[in-house]
Amino acid sequence: MNTPESTTSSERPGRSFNGWAVLGAGLVVEVAAIALIVWGALEINVPLIVVGAVVSVIAAVGLAGLVLVEPNEARVLQLLGGSYSGTLREPGLRWMNPLNSRRKITTRIRNHETGRAKVNDADGNPIEISAIIVWQVEDTARAVFDVDDFEEFVSVQTEAAVRHIAGSYPYDGAPTVMSLRQNADEITTKLSEEVHDRVRSAGVRVIETRLNQLAYAPEIAQAMLRRQQAGAVIAAREQIVQGAVSMVGTALERLEAEHTVELDEERKAVMVSNLLVVLCGDQSAQPVLNTGSLYQ
Numbered sequence: 602m603n604t605p606e607s608t609t610s611s612e613r614p615g616r617s618f619n620g621w622a623v624l625g626a627g628l629v630v631e632v633a634a635i636a637l638i639v640w641g642a643l644e645i646n647v648p649l650i651v652v653g654a655v656v657s658v659i660a661a662v663g664l665a666g667l668v669l670v671e672p673n674e675a676r677v678l679q680l681l682g683g684s685y686s687g688t689l690r691e692p693g694l695r696w697m698n699p700l701n702s703r704r705k706i707t708t709r710i711r712n713h714e715t716g717r718a719k720v721n722d723a724d725g726n727p728i729e730i731s732a733i734i735v736w737q738v739e740d741t742a743r744a745v746f747d748v749d750d751f752e753e754f755v756s757v758q759t760e761a762a763v764r765h766i767a768g769s770y771p772y773d774g775a776p777t778v779m780s781l782r783q784n785a786d787e788i789t790t791k792l793s794e795e796v797h798d799r800v801r802s803a804g805v806r807v808i809e810t811r812l813n814q815l816a817y818a819p820e821i822a823q824a825m826l827r828r829q830q831a832g833a834v835i836a837a838r839e840q841i842v843q844g845a846v847s848m849v850g851t852a853l854e855r856l857e858a859e860h861t862v863e864l865d866e867e868r869k870a871v872m873v874s875n876l877l878v879v880l881c882g883d884q885s886a887q888p889v890l891n892t893g894s895l896y897q
Contacts, residue, residue: 612742612804615678615687615701620667620694627667630660666699675741676703688741706741710808715760719818722781724771727818730781734759734796735809743804751803758799766792772817781815788812849873 637653640646670676670692678686678701686701690708697703713734722728736755738744744751766788767781774780781788789810797807853873 612688612740615676615689615697617668617689617691617695617697620669620696623663623696624667624694627660627664631657631664634660662699666696666701667694668697668703669694673707673709675706675708675738677706677741677745678703685742685746704745706738706744708738708741710735710737713755713759714813715756715763717814718760718764718767720764720767722767722772723769724774726772727820728767728772728781729814729816729818730763730767730812731814732759732763732792733811733813734807736800736805736807738804739806740804743802748803751805754803755800755805759796762792762795762799766795772815781812785812 634653634657637656638650639653641649641651641653668676668689670689672692674692676689678689678697680686680698681700681702686698689695689697689703713736715731715734717729717731719727719729734755738751748754770784770788771778771780773782776783779787789812792812793807793810796810800807
């Protein structure tokens with residue numbers, strides 16, 4: 602699946618410094634500025650008051666560059682709200698250019714559960730399906746600048762991927778055909794690949810996908826259940842017949858090998874018929890005691 606590539610440069614580290622040192626220096630300068638203002642007021646010295654006010658403003662502007670970055674969190678920086686200046690990922694108190702705006706982006710792992718979607722499978726049968734997507738922001742620059750709202754983008758694209766996968770395979774099929782119910786692992790792998798292709802332009806990494814719900818739509822659920830039950834009965838009957846034929850053959854071979862009794866072809870046919878009825882019947886056989894000869 603082809604998706605448009607990003608038109609924005611990829612994420613790069615933003616320039617920052619240890620914020621604690623800047624905080625200490627800024628507080629010292631701010632206290633000194635307040636002292637100058639108080640001194641100028643006491644001495645009625647206007648230039649001293651002006652100098653103290655200017656120093657106080659400069660210290661306040663410097664302190665405005667402090668930003669606290671929490672673990673598993675990033676701050677996307679923009680110079681005057683325009684060009685991209687980089688991303689801060691190092692946790693702790695950092696200092697950056699005060700003219701940079703900063704946008705908080707969490708890089709924690711998230712779960713997204715798609716809504717229950719009603720779609721037609723490859724055979725045209727209506728089914729209900731939903732999935733859980735585990736994802737994480739990998740490139741903050743793409744997440745912020747390449748899409749309007751990356752969370753909504755992930756939501757819409759994952760639902761589209763689930764619908765596409767559901768319509769590409771039958772709900773249930775022959776053993777040689779890949780189906781949604783019988784090949785869950787392969788289907789989730791393909792779903793992961795498709796979701797990743799759809800959301801990578803937003804700087805998002807898909808960690809895992811799992812089908813959360815998969816069932817026939819209520820209007821055909823009973824009919825499909827009866828069909829599955831009929832298929833199971835037929836498969837069981839085939840296995841029973843194969844086993845019964847094998848057992849009958851083994852019994853005849855042993856009787857002939859051990860010379861337990863001599864049977865002509867007609868009596869062999871009767872014996873085979875009786876054994877198959879006993880082995881393949883739904884109910885327990887009722888024994889009949891033959892008090893006559895073998896042929897009466």
